Amino acid sequence: MSDIKPKTSWFLRFFISRYASFEFIVGTFLTVTLVLLVLFASILFPDGATKVNLAARLTEPFQSSEFFLGTDPLGRDILARIVHGGKISLLVGLLSALGAVVVGTVVGLYAGYYRGWLDTFVMRFADIQLALPFILLAITIIAIVGPGTDRIIILMIVSQWVQYARLVRGAVLSLREREFVQAARSYGLSNTKIIFSHILPNAMGPLIILLTLNVANNILLESSLTFLGLGADPQTPSWGGMLSEGRNYVQTAWWVTVFPGIAIMLTVLGLNLLGDWLRDELDPLGHTR
Amino acid sequence: MTTSSDQASPILSVRDMIVEFGVSDAAVRAVDSLSFDLHANKTLAIVGESGSGKSISSLALLGLLKHIGGKITSGSIAFQSSLLGKTIDLVQAPEPVLRKIRGNEIAMIFQEPMTSLNPVFTIGSQMGETLAVHQNLNKKDTRTKALEFLDLVRLPNAKRLLDNFPHQLSGGMRQRVMIAMALCCQPKILIADEPTTALDVTIQAQILHIIRELQAEMGTSVIFISHDMGVVSEMADDVLVMKASKFVETGTVRDVLGAPKEAYTRALLAAVPKIGSMTGTSAPQLFDIPGVTGDAQVSAIAPVAAPESVPVLEVEDLTTRYDIRGGFLNKITHRVHAAEKVSFKIYPGETLALVGESGSGKSTVGKTIQQLVEPVSGAMRYHGRDIFSLPSAERKAFQKQTQYVFQDPYGSMNPRKSVGESLVEPAWVHGLVTNKVQARDMAADLLEKVDLPADYATRYPHQFSGGQRQRLCIARALACDPSLIIADEAVSALDVSVQAQVVNLMMELQAKQNLSYLFITHDMAVVERISHRVAVMYLGQIVEIGSRQQIFENPQHPYTKRLLAAVPVLDPGHRPTRAPLEGEIPSALRAVGDEPEPIVLKQISEGHFVGHAQQ
Numbered sequence: 001m002s003d004i005k006p007k008t009s010w011f012l013r014f015f016i017s018r019y020a021s022f023e024f025i026v027g028t029f030l031t032v033t034l035v036l037l038v039l040f041a042s043i044l045f046p047d048g049a050t051k052v053n054l055a056a057r058l059t060e061p062f063q064s065s066e067f068f069l070g071t072d073p074l075g076r077d078i079l080a081r082i083v084h085g086g087k088i089s090l091l092v093g094l095l096s097a098l099g100a101v102v103v104g105t106v107v108g109l110y111a112g113y114y115r116g117w118l119d120t121f122v123m124r125f126a127d128i129q130l131a132l133p134f135i136l137l138a139i140t141i142i143a144i145v146g147p148g149t150d151r152i153i154i155l156m157i158v159s160q161w162v163q164y165a166r167l168v169r170g171a172v173l174s175l176r177e178r179e180f181v182q183a184a185r186s187y188g189l190s191n192t193k194i195i196f197s198h199i200l201p202n203a204m205g206p207l208i209i210l211l212t213l214n215v216a217n218n219i220l221l222e223s224s225l226t227f228l229g230l231g232a233d234p235q236t237p238s239w240g241g242m243l244s245e246g247r248n249y250v251q252t253a254w255w256v257t258v259f260p261g262i263a264i265m266l267t268v269l270g271l272n273l274l275g276d277w278l279r280d281e282l283d284p285l286g287h288t289r
Numbered sequence: 290m291t292t293s294s295d296q297a298s299p300i301l302s303v304r305d306m307i308v309e310f311g312v313s314d315a316a317v318r319a320v321d322s323l324s325f326d327l328h329a330n331k332t333l334a335i336v337g338e339s340g341s342g343k344s345i346s347s348l349a350l351l352g353l354l355k356h357i358g359g360k361i362t363s364g365s366i367a368f369q370s371s372l373l374g375k376t377i378d379l380v381q382a383p384e385p386v387l388r389k390i391r392g393n394e395i396a397m398i399f400q401e402p403m404t405s406l407n408p409v410f411t412i413g414s415q416m417g418e419t420l421a422v423h424q425n426l427n428k429k430d431t432r433t434k435a436l437e438f439l440d441l442v443r444l445p446n447a448k449r450l451l452d453n454f455p456h457q458l459s460g461g462m463r464q465r466v467m468i469a470m471a472l473c474c475q476p477k478i479l480i481a482d483e484p485t486t487a488l489d490v491t492i493q494a495q496i497l498h499i500i501r502e503l504q505a506e507m508g509t510s511v512i513f514i515s516h517d518m519g520v521v522s523e524m525a526d527d528v529l530v531m532k533a534s535k536f537v538e539t540g541t542v543r544d545v546l547g548a549p550k551e552a553y554t555r556a557l558l559a560a561v562p563k564i565g566s567m568t569g570t571s572a573p574q575l576f577d578i579p580g581v582t583g584d585a586q587v588s589a590i591a592p593v594a595a596p597e598s599v600p601v602l603e604v605e606d607l608t609t610r611y612d613i614r615g616g617f618l619n620k621i622t623h624r625v626h627a628a629e630k631v632s633f634k635i636y637p638g639e640t641l642a643l644v645g646e647s648g649s650g651k652s653t654v655g656k657t658i659q660q661l662v663e664p665v666s667g668a669m670r671y672h673g674r675d676i677f678s679l680p681s682a683e684r685k686a687f688q689k690q691t692q693y694v695f696q697d698p699y700g701s702m703n704p705r706k707s708v709g710e711s712l713v714e715p716a717w718v719h720g721l722v723t724n725k726v727q728a729r730d731m732a733a734d735l736l737e738k739v740d741l742p743a744d745y746a747t748r749y750p751h752q753f754s755g756g757q758r759q760r761l762c763i764a765r766a767l768a769c770d771p772s773l774i775i776a777d778e779a780v781s782a783l784d785v786s787v788q789a790q791v792v793n794l795m796m797e798l799q800a801k802q803n804l805s806y807l808f809i810t811h812d813m814a815v816v817e818r819i820s821h822r823v824a825v826m827y828l829g830q831i832v833e834i835g836s837r838q839q840i841f842e843n844p845q846h847p848y849t850k851r852l853l854a855a856v857p858v859l860d861p862g863h864r865p866t867r868a869p870l871e872g873e874i875p876s877a878l879r880a881v882g883d884e885p886e887p888i889v890l891k892q893i894s895e896g897h898f899v900g901h902a903q904q
Contacts, residue, residue, distance in 0.1 A: 179701035183762075186659045186693035187715035187769065188685050201705040284705060284749035 023277035030270025034263075038086040045077070049084035049237045052076060061255045070255040072246065078255060082263050085237035088149060090267065092238075093219040096156035101211050103157060104164025109195050109203075111165065112172025123169070126162040134159055135228070142230040152231055156218055167210060171203035205279050212275035216268035239264050298369070299326035300477060300510055301350070306364035306380075308342070308349050310357075319345045319359060321535045327478065332504065332511040334525035334542070336518065338557075338784035339755070342534035343514050347480045350512075351395055352379060352387040370394060371477065393423040396471035400483040402463035406455040412439075413451030416470050423474045438469040442499050460647075461492035468499060475507060482514045489646035489811060494855040497524060516784060518561045519814070519857030522546055530554050542861040560789035562814035564841075564856050571838055573640065573819050575796055576789035599673055600634040601773050601805045602658065602691070607631045607667035609650075609657045613878070626877045626885055627653035629829040630667070635773065638799065640806040642816040642837075644852070645826035648877055651809045654826070655775045658807070659693045660684065689719045692766035696778035698758035702750040708761055709746030712736070716768045735764040739794060756787030760794065767798070775807045780815060792819055813856045817841055822896075825849045828877050830888045835897035845899040 037044070053075035061070035061078070069078040111119040129137075138155055145151050175181060176199065184194050223240015225231040234241060239260040246256030308320035320342040327333050335343045348354055349361055366379040372394055379387065399405040407415060416438070417431035426434060432451065439447035442465040455463060464484060471479055481500065485493035497520065504511055513524050521528060521542070528545040530537040530553070538551045549555045559577055567574060608630055613623040627650040635641045645651045656662045658669060669676045676687050692715070695701040702711050709732040716722045722731055733743035739760040750758060759779060766774050776795070780788045792815060798804055808819055816823060817837065824834040825848065833846040844850045879885065888900035 179695040179697050180703045182661060183693065183695055183701045183765075184703075184714070185661055186688065187765075188688035188718045189714065190718075193718075198703050198706075202703070282705070284707075284751065 023273040027273030045080040049081040081237040088238040092222040093215045097214040099157035100160040104161035108165040108168025112169035301327040302367040331526045334513045334521040337531035341531040396476040397480040490855040560786040564814040603670040638803045642820035649826040650829035689769040691773045692771040694779040739764040832900040839897040
């Protein structure tokens with residue numbers, strides 16, 4: 001029989017037993033580094049990322065210590081813009097995905113567990129929403145409430161809870177018939193307890209995977225919205241915005257798009273690794289290797 | 290008596306076969322130097338408990354191990370192929386040759402008839418596929434041939450079946466289709482891997498009968514893989530016993546089952562409940578497991594509870610129906626009459642067995658009592674108190690008094706919770722523990738009750754074997770100190786030796802704590818061991834109820850007789866002479882307004898009631 005988890009504090013166990021995990025080390029390193037950089041952006045680059053220096057426009061990277069990653073067509077420091085731009089990108093990506101996952105999961109759990117009219121109503125509503133093109137929805141909503149970072153986050157939550165709800169509902173439909181759920185009902189556990197302590201933990205695996213992919217998607221989505229003029233002020237740097245600004249210069253100045261691209265990639269990689277690790281950690285079967 | 294040795298050379302000869310899974314340094318041996326011979330027109334039964342390597346051996350013969358990551362690392366399988374006109378070694382043979390042999394000369398029937406047919410193709414096209422591959426027949430000829438073989442397995446309306454999809458057929462019919470498919474190329478060897486384990490006993494009897502008859506007609510050799518000693522005794526000429534991937538013993542069915550040489554075989558046979566072995570005794574009896582001595586005080590299980598005492602539970606005219614909706618307005622078009630006017634009493638310290646085949650509504654009765662489903666009508670009195678008339682909060686408290694143990698020990702514990710958390714959860718719900726220290730003590734205490742070490746509480750369900758998990762489920766059921774435990778097929782999924790231990794445990798707990806059991810099962814042999822009284826259910830109604838002795842020694846209702854006759858008997862000396870039972874179990878699905886005829890129970894002797902349909 002395999003290892004038995006000691007009942008010491010979870011904190012200790014957390015670090016000792018998971019320390020050896022590749023996913024945990026790399027994932028934490030990447031994510032923590034990015035978050036720290038973004039948090040201390042104004043200390044690292046007090047000039048901000050908006051300072052225009054036309055004399056130094058399109059400086060190649062790794063040439064000067066002043067513009068380590070080069071400059072964009074307006075002569076702005078790309079490194080500084082990446083660090084500052086992370087603020088909006090991470091905020092939008094993480095908050096929208098988290099918001100959608102919470103709303104979608106709760107709706108999916110209740111719809112799948114109780115079935116009946118609630119399920120029918122919610123799922124038909126979801127079908128209708130899925131049938132609407134996102135851009136149309138975005139333009140309509142932004143036209144009504146006006147642009148802004150917080151509006152974008154809400155827009156993304158509104159448009160994306162559906163996929164979580166469908167995913168969770170599907171899992172719940174099979175889980176609610178499992179014998180351990182029936183057993184819990186047989187000894188009188190309340191429905192809410194069953195939903196959150198028996199069904200939800202068993203539906204977490206795919207949810208975490210979808211969440212980490214969703215973060216990446218939303219970072220890019222924010223850039224499309226900004227590009228359409230529906231997002232934040234185009235002057236404020238964001239990774240997605242940098243990508244769309246640089247697309248005219250891909251052939252002549254690759255660094256303008258490649259570095260923000262790498263920043264997005266590293267964020268997503270870090271989150272995916274952490275997500276994988278978390279999924280294994282939550283699944284007791286994951287411990288028996 | 291003919292033994293295998295005085296015949297011509299064997300059709301299949303396996304020598305020192307070793308099957309391993311995984312890569313060389315971390316390889317797991319699933320079969321360890323197995324040797325056997327299979328002779329023409331004979332049946333070799335491979336028996337063993339789960340994990341003994343019996344199914345892996347059969348897959349190895351077909352060269353199908355690659356798909357599941359296994360490999361034959363040494364040994365040989367000599368097969369007399371009439372297709373190739375020579376003896377070939379199936380271990381060395383290249384894949385194209387194996388493909389020609391598979392399904393053509395060596396065919397296989399799988400355990401699960403529900404999933405071994407592809408749901409999107411008709412029966413005709415699935416049968417045609419095998420024929421087209423191996424016999425180069427055109428579409429019209431495959432159809433005639435398929436029809437011929439469906440007739441052979443005695444499927445009524447074979448012509449119509451060809452255009453049916455698998456879901457339109459019952460489990461028994463699907464298994465017959467599987468047999469027809471396996472036989473349609475007239476193979477020399479038929480491998481049957483637990484072909485009847487998933488079926489009801491009366492259907493099992495039909496299938497075994499068909500396999501036996503076809504074997505005689507077509508001269509096929511059969512490798513019959515089973516854990517059921519009764520079935521083996523009825524089917525096999527030779528028996529090979531395996532344990533933990535190793536060979537134990539082999540010989541003729543008379544020798545191995547009648548006078549086993551090895552200790553393991555003896556232990557296995559001792560654990561098999563033999564129907565009829567308790568004729569003349571009135572009290573339940575523990576299994577006699579060699580090397581394990583039961584609790585001394587348990588020998589005194591009360592024969593029958595005093596009938597004048599107040600019953601723990603009294604069920605009266607309990608009726609549960611499931612609505613089937615359909616049509617444009619989602620109206621109720623049909624109802625499944627799962628339980629119709631079911632009445633019985635359970636006394637303290639008594640086991641009432643509720644027996645019947647699938648669809649008889651026995652589980653529905655259990656679930657209705659546990660309030661997992663709502664009844665349409667009827668009353669339920671617990672120690673004289675009417676449960677259904679109580680307000681819902683008090684009804685919920687009643688769930689503490691009855692506990693439910695489910696069939697599947699793998700499914701009934703949350704895989705994400707530690708065993709300790711799962712065990713005491715019912716106690717948290719009903720406020721019997723209020724802090725973590727109490728909970729930990731209770732978990733340790735419960736584990737001790739079911740003979741497991743207390744430190745297992747920190748483990749997770751996947752770290753336990755099936756038998757241990759069923760012990761855990763019983764421990765969880767004991768958490769609220771109930772007076773009635775509903776065991777729904779609680780031992781059906783377990784290996785025989787484990788089953789015997791769990792049944793013994795249940796009886797010991799009954800003696801110690803004066804528990805009552807409602808023991809829901811289809812296995813008549815286990816019922817004979819454990820029960821004080823037996824109720825037989827058929828299509829949602831009780832057709833016969835009485836003491837164990839009355840039901841087993843003097844069955845009155847035709848269905849009870851049929852059920853008892855269908856149970857395979859572990860007696861290699863004689864083959865059953867029972868007439869093949871025809872037909873399927875009818876369905877309890879009825880159109881709205883078409884109520885079933887109520888069965889009136891008449892007393893024929895003290896406590897023995899038999900049903901007569903009212904005419």
